Amino acid sequence: MESQDLxxxxxxxxxxxxxxxxxxxxxxxxxxxxEDVYKALLEMGEEIGLATVYRVLTxxxxxxxxxxxxxxxxxxxxxLEDGTHHDHLLCVRCNQIEEFxxxxxxxxxxxxxxEKGFQMTDHSLYIYGICRNCQS
Amino acid sequence: MESQDLxxxxxxxxxxxxxxxxxxxxxxxxxxxxEDVYKALLEMGEEIGLATVYRVLTxxxxxxxxxxxxxxxxxxxxxLEDGTHHDHLLCVRCNQIEEFxxxxxxxxxxxxxxEKGFQMTDHSLYIYGICRNCQS
DNA sequence: GTGTAAATGAGAAAGGTTTTCATTTATATT
DNA sequence: AATATAAATGAAAACCTTTCTCATTTACAC
Numbered sequence: 174m175e176s177q178d179l180x181x182x183x184x185x186x187x188x189x190x191x192x193x194x195x196x197x198x199x200x201x202x203x204x205x206x207x208e209d210v211y212k213a214l215l216e217m218g219e220e221i222g223l224a225t226v227y228r229v230l231t232x233x234x235x236x237x238x239x240x241x242x243x244x245x246x247x248x249x250x251x252x253l254e255d256g257t258h259h260d261h262l263l264c265v266r267c268n269q270i271e272e273f274x275x276x277x278x279x280x281x282x283x284x285x286x287x288e289k290g291f292q293m294t295d296h297s298l299y300i301y302g303i304c305r306n307c308q309s
Numbered sequence: 310m311e312s313q314d315l316x317x318x319x320x321x322x323x324x325x326x327x328x329x330x331x332x333x334x335x336x337x338x339x340x341x342x343x344e345d346v347y348k349a350l351l352e353m354g355e356e357i358g359l360a361t362v363y364r365v366l367t368x369x370x371x372x373x374x375x376x377x378x379x380x381x382x383x384x385x386x387x388x389l390e391d392g393t394h395h396d397h398l399l400c401v402r403c404n405q406i407e408e409f410x411x412x413x414x415x416x417x418x419x420x421x422x423x424e425k426g427f428q429m430t431d432h433s434l435y436i437y438g439i440c441r442n443c444q445s
Numbered sequence: 446g447t448g449t450a451a452a453t454g455a456g457a458a459a460g461g462t463t464t465t466c467a468t469t470t471a472t473a474t475t
Numbered sequence: 476a477a478t479a480t481a482a483a484t485g486a487a488a489a490c491c492t493t494t495c496t497c498a499t500t501t502a503c504a505c
Contacts, residue, residue: 222485243381290441298434304425358454
């Protein structure tokens with residue numbers, strides 16, 4: 174009953190929105206670009222325009238249903254929002270993305286923001302590297 | 310004698326390169342986009358193409374003379390390399406950028422990368438917030 | 446001074462994302 | 476259940492930052 178999620182978010186229940194949600198929920202990869210979602214829709218037989226995919230993802234972000242990662246060099250990727258804040262490790266070879274949570278870092282960030290007189294609104298931490306599989 | 314910096318970096322000493330270096334060294338703002346540099350050059354009376362500014366900044370980055378920050382939502386900004394690794398605090402109102410160094414966070418990042426089996430190549434941490442001046 | 450490889454300028458092209466606008470659709474209302 | 480209305484969609488154009496192409500100019504080695 175994903176329709177409820179959409180209604181709760183104040184969005185009309187439309188086929189493109191339901192299908193995009195479905196893709197995000199069932200995809201093998203948790204992190205997908207707009208293009209990835211678009212292609213997955215095509216494979217599913219749904220002819221939904223790329224512009225609509227972008228619009229829907231942006232609305233979902235606004236509604237708190239997904240988060241947007243702005244990774245270095247290029248396109249954004251989206252992940253279903255699961256309520257947990259986490260940061261990311263990205264493999265520069267295979268583009269795989271892993272997540273991690275580190276309370277020590279979180280705490281230090283709060284301290285630093287306070288020290289500098291900043292009212293923190295957000296923060297993003299990306300660790301780039303070569304994952305275990307790609308080191309061979 | 311900035312010419313030496315260029316020669317040391319294996320770059321020919323050309324007027325565009327000297328002028329871009331000059332802008333970066335004398336600018337009131339330490340963090341500048343390619344467009345910022347381009348405009349500063351125009352104000353200085355130097356007719357240097359935007360493509361050249363991009364090329365020069367990219368070469369400077371390769372030569373270790375400047376660092377490129379990939380901040381959220383759009384264009385890259387460049388800063389003169391001063392040898393110190395540091396992270397950034399960005400004001401979402403006035404776009405001012407502050408720098409900070411935190412050895413605890415650095416250390417935790419190394420630990421996390423190791424735990425996940427990543428050979429870390431780079432990392433980027435941005436704290437977004439409202440700076441002291443903009444909170445009034 | 447001259448030759449040669451490298452650098453530049455202008456504009457075109459690229460790549461990801463957003464906008465426009467006419468058409469379609471979901472939902473509130475009758 | 477039919478209808479009105481505001482919102483959503485598709486397709487293509489526009490956008491924006493950045494890179495590339497290619498003819499011309501320039502720096503540096505000889």
